[in-house]
Amino acid sequence: MIYLITAFYPEAKAFIDYFGLKKLYEPSKFQIFSGDKILLIVSGEGILQAAIATTFALTKFGANDKCIALNIGICGAKKKSLSKGDVLLCNKIINHYSKRTFYPDILITHQMKEVSLETFPFPIKKDTFTDEIEGDIVDMEGAGFFEAALSFLAPHNVHCIKIVYDFLDYEKIEPQEVTNLVKQCIPFIENFINTLVDMNLVFCTNIIEEEKIREVVEKLKSSLRLTTSMTYQLEKLLKSYIIRHENLPENISEFFNINVNSKKEGKQYFEKLKKILIS
Amino acid sequence: MKNLKKSLLAKHFSHIYIEREIISHPITKIILDKFPNSVIVEIDNYKEVFSRPRQNYKLQEISKKLILAKKKGEFLYPGPPLCHDFGYNHFYYTSLIFNCIFSCDYCFLKGMYSSANIVIFVNIEDYFKEIDSVLKRHPLYLSVSYDTDIMALEKIVPFFSMFIEYTTSRKDLTIEIRTKTADYEVLQSLRPSENIILAWTLSPQEIIEKFEHKTPSLSARLETIKKAIENGWKVRLCFDPILFTKNWKEIYLKFLDQVFKQIEPFKITDISIGVFRIPKDYLKRMKKVFVNEITLFPYEEENGIFTYPDELKKEIMEFFLSKLIQFIPESKIFTI
Numbered sequence: 001m002i003y004l005i006t007a008f009y010p011e012a013k014a015f016i017d018y019f020g021l022k023k024l025y026e027p028s029k030f031q032i033f034s035g036d037k038i039l040l041i042v043s044g045e046g047i048l049q050a051a052i053a054t055t056f057a058l059t060k061f062g063a064n065d066k067c068i069a070l071n072i073g074i075c076g077a078k079k080k081s082l083s084k085g086d087v088l089l090c091n092k093i094i095n096h097y098s099k100r101t102f103y104p105d106i107l108i109t110h111q112m113k114e115v116s117l118e119t120f121p122f123p124i125k126k127d128t129f130t131d132e133i134e135g136d137i138v139d140m141e142g143a144g145f146f147e148a149a150l151s152f153l154a155p156h157n158v159h160c161i162k163i164v165y166d167f168l169d170y171e172k173i174e175p176q177e178v179t180n181l182v183k184q185c186i187p188f189i190e191n192f193i194n195t196l197v198d199m200n201l202v203f204c205t206n207i208i209e210e211e212k213i214r215e216v217v218e219k220l221k222s223s224l225r226l227t228t229s230m231t232y233q234l235e236k237l238l239k240s241y242i243i244r245h246e247n248l249p250e251n252i253s254e255f256f257n258i259n260v261n262s263k264k265e266g267k268q269y270f271e272k273l274k275k276i277l278i279s
Numbered sequence: 280m281k282n283l284k285k286s287l288l289a290k291h292f293s294h295i296y297i298e299r300e301i302i303s304h305p306i307t308k309i310i311l312d313k314f315p316n317s318v319i320v321e322i323d324n325y326k327e328v329f330s331r332p333r334q335n336y337k338l339q340e341i342s343k344k345l346i347l348a349k350k351k352g353e354f355l356y357p358g359p360p361l362c363h364d365f366g367y368n369h370f371y372y373t374s375l376i377f378n379c380i381f382s383c384d385y386c387f388l389k390g391m392y393s394s395a396n397i398v399i400f401v402n403i404e405d406y407f408k409e410i411d412s413v414l415k416r417h418p419l420y421l422s423v424s425y426d427t428d429i430m431a432l433e434k435i436v437p438f439f440s441m442f443i444e445y446t447t448s449r450k451d452l453t454i455e456i457r458t459k460t461a462d463y464e465v466l467q468s469l470r471p472s473e474n475i476i477l478a479w480t481l482s483p484q485e486i487i488e489k490f491e492h493k494t495p496s497l498s499a500r501l502e503t504i505k506k507a508i509e510n511g512w513k514v515r516l517c518f519d520p521i522l523f524t525k526n527w528k529e530i531y532l533k534f535l536d537q538v539f540k541q542i543e544p545f546k547i548t549d550i551s552i553g554v555f556r557i558p559k560d561y562l563k564r565m566k567k568v569f570v571n572e573i574t575l576f577p578y579e580e581e582n583g584i585f586t587y588p589d590e591l592k593k594e595i596m597e598f599f600l601s602k603l604i605q606f607i608p609e610s611k612i613f614t615i
Contacts, residue, residue, distance in 0.1 A: 092322075103296070103327065103328050105331075106293070107338055107339065108342075114318050153333065154333045154335050155333065156338055156339075199287050199288070203338055203341065236575065237577050239570075239575045240572070240575040240577055243572045245525060
């Protein structure tokens with residue numbers, strides 16, 4: 001599942017249109033939209049809202065090793081080298097308030113510029129804010145989203161992607177302009193998502209045929225009357241044997257039709273089987 | 280899958296994380312000059328990146344990042360009981376780098392650290408200061424390449440040559456540098472010294488292909504060893520870990536023949552041998568990430584260490600030793 005977390009509806013709208021997402025009528029305070037393996041949640045403004053919405057989505061709809069969570073939205077840029085509409089991948093996310101810093105694992109190639117993001121609990125305007133800004137860009141959600149998502153997912157599957165809207169001098173946010181800016185960036189974001197999905201698929205696939213092993217274990221468990229601990233041991237031995245020899249031992253079927261009459265007899269057969277499996 | 284790898288994955292060291300405190304350290308500059316296209320990310324403490332929760336070691340191995348840091352606290356540690364002390368009373372090891380550029384399935388580092396990224400502590404001068412102060416109290420046998428392969432990393436950070444130069448002028452210090460590299464170039468401009476032991480870990484080619492990913496071939500390692508011996512370096516061979524695998528007897532027999540066909544046994548300083556062994560907690564962590572022949576074997580536990588069942592361990596050791604002593608006197612062999 002791909003989780004997209006945006007602060008405002010105008011940011012979400014670009015994705016709703018592009019991916020054909022449908023509104024989900026779940027009892028919750030958040031607006032949720034879903035499509036084929038995509039779930040989008042509109043968190044509302046602020047670090048705490050972003051953390052709550054992320055936690056809600058990842059708890060309610062489930063998180064596993066291959067799930068990806070992205071916080072996507074507009075930001076203010078401090079760096080003069082950036083331009084309005086630039087799509088940026090954050091390699092460092094600073095919570096201005098707590099001073100905690102987070103680092104996504106950037107393992108894949110992408111076509112975005114990389115910057116550091118600083119999340120503030122209030123809007124930043126350069127002529128009124130006198131402290132130093134550490135990040136290249138600023139927002140109000142990134143750090144909240146990141147800290148929450150990191151409680152569930154691996155750091156290579158959690159990312160903040162920001163789109164430059166202003167240079168800390170905005171007066172009013174124009175919803176239509178926001179939607180248009182996000183829309184322009186979707187090809188970059190979609191490409192990034194696809195690459196992440198592929199990487200998770202290719203490199204996190206289990207090479208052992210668990211089904212096949214379970215079947216054999218069940219057969220042997222009943223024919224040899226194995227205890228729970230012996231069954232557990234057998235499973236490990238089988239996995240280890242298969243990975244060394246790429247198959248089960250030829251003579252294993254001989255053990256399938258044995259009907260042991262006592263614990264002692266079962267133990268003897270188990271030891272015999274163990275010897276075959278550690279070879 | 281290889282093509283997919285190429286197009287998807289960021290290159291090794293695409294990102295370099297640097298602690299603010301050592302941004303202008305000379306070693307930092309040497310390293311950064313080698314990676315002009317890497318993205319630089321400033322950090323306060325290496326643990327912010329290296330010790331993040333839920334990192335995927337397996338995925339990080341295919342796109343490793345560099346983390347440059349300053350070592351604080353302890354610089355030397357007593358030699359672990361799982362390692363040979365080669366008869367030295369004051370056996371210590373030190374760790375200038377965490378993790379390795381090679382990727383061996385059996386490596387304990389995969390269970391020791393939560394990240395596959397490489398941490399380099401650039402303040403080597405503080406290590407030297409600490410060693411000097413210990414040398415005032417007693418001689419020292421120091422392993423400098425346990426948590427990494429510093430010789431293989433020489434082209435990224437010149438710690439190997441710096442250590443050689445430093446050790447040469449300190450007679451009470453003996454260092455062992457363990458490696459799997461076949462890059463003789465890094466030795467070429469250096470002068471051998473009596474108190475420096477280059478210890479090559481050797482495995483049969485079949486084992487290399489199966490378990491020692493990205494390492495040089497056996498013949499390449501042997502070529503390098505031959506040159507090193509010819510040029511006066513003291514060389515130790517480490518047949519460690521000996522692994523149990525399909526056809527292990529034939530594989531290891533052929534291996535010993537190949538090694539001693541190329542290397543004259545009497546020119547070897549000594550040899551260490553041992554079967555695969557690993558602390559319980561490390562194996563537990565490795566199993567969570569890696570499903571392979573090494574992690575899946577049903578080892579037996581003794582005093583918190585997992586190794587082959589007694590009978591098997593005895594069989595492997597006796598077999599290997601009996602063949603090895605046909606090439607080299609037993610007095611030169613250290614077993615564990």
